Amino acid sequence: MTAADPPRRATSLVVRLILAAAAWLLLLLAVGGIVLALAFRGAVEEEFSYRLDAILKTIVASIEVVPGGGFAMSRPLGDPRFDRLYSGWYWQVTQPDGRQLRSRSLWDSSIPVEPGGPDMQVRRAEGPNQEKLLVVERDVEFPGQQGAAHVLVASDLREVSGGVQRFELLLMLALGTLAFGMIVAIVIQVRYGLRPLRQMLADLRSVREGAAARLSGRYPSEIAPLADGMNDVLDKDSELIERARTHVGNLAHALKTPLAVVSAEVQGNADRTVLTKQVQLMRRLIEHHLGRARASAGTGRLGLKxxxxxxxxxxxxxxxxxxxxxxxxxxxxxxxxxxxxxxxxxxxxxxxxxxxxxxxxxxxxxxxxxxxxxxxxxxxxxxxxxxxxxxxxxxxxxxxxxxxxxxxxxxxxxxxxxxxxxxxxxxxxxxxxxxxxxxxxxxxxxx
Incomplete structure (x- = not known):
């Protein structure tokens, strides 16, 4: 970059403010949306697990011990989903000796059993049709049986995923609309907030074009000191220009008489003594005004000690x-x-x-x-x-x-x-x- 090249301009202040605010806003909305979606999904799955646990308790209440130590269902559950093959709804009872009593929907498949306890356990597992299941299970002790039986109820997670996905879509639309509205508000706010700077630029153009001598607009308190500083510089420049004019005028006025004497001497019989005296006087006047001009130009700068x-x-x-x-x-x-x-x-x-x-x-x-x-x-x-x-x-x-x-x-x-x-x-x-x-x-x- 040479001295003749124009200075490179940085990114617009309006663009910087809008991009920074929009980026921060989108980040906050994205994080908030993710947190809300995860919280909603967790709440829905928790509520669904309690529904499955209620079915599990119904199954426990329907089981009876038959002679020979086996289990049998004393009455049907009344839910056809447990009777339809690979419907995604399954129940399974594992006896202490390892034998299992299963819903017809499992057919000849089974769900892997994990050690548990008497309290409700919730986990995810893969179903017989490679579907993702939410499993609720617990150990239950029956009278006349040694050891606890393991009872579980499982359901396809798609039962809750549909509602969660609809909520997430609605959440995305709501947050997107909110983001768009807030970005528009940010643009309006930034442009309105920077309007005094545009007014200051217009006032500076007026000063440059000679329509005004200084910045006379009313500015907010944040940029008023900047306007006052510019006015101080303009006043100082005006003062220096006026001093320069005064010095030039004074010098011109002071040189009139010596120049007239020199002119008269040159036109007549020049007296060398008179000419020398007038030249010395003019030199002294020039040095006098140059000294004052130098003194005027060198003062008024800040930050010097x-x-x-x-x-x-x-x-x-x-x-x-x-x-x-x-x-x-x-x-x-x-x-x-x-x-x-x-x-x-x-x-x-x-x-x-x-x-x-x-x-x-x-x-x-x-x-x-x-x-x-x-x-x-x-x-x-x-x-x-x-x-x-x-x-x-x-x-x-x-x-x-x-x-x-x-x-x-x-x-x-x-x-x-x-x-x-x-x-x-x-x-x-x-x-x-x-x-x-x-x-x-x-x-x-x-x-």
Whole structure:
């Protein structure tokens, strides 16, 4: 995949939600249907086994012991199914000596006997016609007989399978109808639930086409934070664009006068000194506005943290080489845990300009300190230079707050520092230092 290839789209969110919900629903209905079918079959077979046991008790009541120790039926059962050959209904009595008394439906066949007891036993067996039988049996002791006789009654399981199969078919139809209805409900629910996302997409198209400046729709609480985040990004982009326009306008306005002077000089007898002065002025104006534009573009990004002490130490090391001949003492008093919420370059620009300015005006000493308050990072840069009056301090603060074109005054550095501080949501203040010179306080949000 090359950079020119469009990004591959994942499966639709609607399809994912519907497939996941439908799969889980079908699994639950299948498991529930199987459990219900097995429970119904077990209940039917249990009830059928009790019916067979009732017939077994009737057979026991009809058996009498004949002279010689044999068994005989004293009266017929009255159920023709036991008289029809291989009808699927059988009874069998096995005497203690192994002789058997059987129903006519068994003819000359027999059902294998398994050891049992006086309680009812239920099992499955194969009949004389290879049919599947449900067998109910128990051992019964008769008066005058030594040992217990084994009596069983068996019936073809098809007697109950037909009803069970009809129930299973009805259950499948009911569960299938329920599944279809619930899947339709899931589709409606998912599409209705995701309607705000489609509305957000339509609003984004309006923003892209210029019909709106931001997302203005009413969104549910789950996606409202997403809309607010998008609006923050749109507002930030709009702010950056407006700043860029302002910088371009200011630069164009500031260059008009120098360009007019250069044009006039070129048309007449050009004065090299005048031209050099105007070129230097234009270069300074360009650097001024480029510095402010860079400061505006580099702020406002989330998730960044910069250690304050390492930046201040790095700036001190550079300034120590620059002002080595003057023997300035630059003290840095910053706790290791102090963090700036923003780009390292922004903090380097702030420290670099403030500390360079302090070194420029200091006599012997510059002090740099910082502390992490609850909601703010407080930075202070002081020097023991001549300082400035309160009126001049107010003028510096006023100029620092303005973004339109002004003569640099205290220089380009403080203008850029002022822009960086305010673009990062902080405040800049000037006062008289305890060392005797200027004290510059910077408060930057730490959250």
């Amino acid at each position: 910069t250690p304050v002490r390492s930046v201040a130490e790095a700036v001190r090391a550079v300034l120590a080489k620059i002002y080595q001949e003057r023997g300035l003492e630059v003290d840095v008093d910053i706790p290791p845990g102090a963090m700036f919420r923003g780009h390292r370059e922004d903090l380097e620009e702030i420290f670099g300009n403030l500390m360079e300015n302090a070194c420029k005006w200091a006599i012997r000493r510059v002090r740099v300190s910082a502390q992490q308050a609850q909601d703010n990072l407080l930075i202070r840069v002081e020097d023991d230079g001549p300082g400035i009056s309160a009126e001049r301090q107010a003028e510096l603060l006023r100029r620092g707050r303005r973004l339109d074109e002004k003569s640099p005054g205290w220089g380009l550095g403080l203008a850029i520092v002022s822009d960086l501080v305010h673009l990062n949501g902080g405040e800049l203040a000037f006062s008289k230092s305890e060392l005797g010179g200027l004290c510059v306080d910077v408060a930057l949000p730490s959250r």
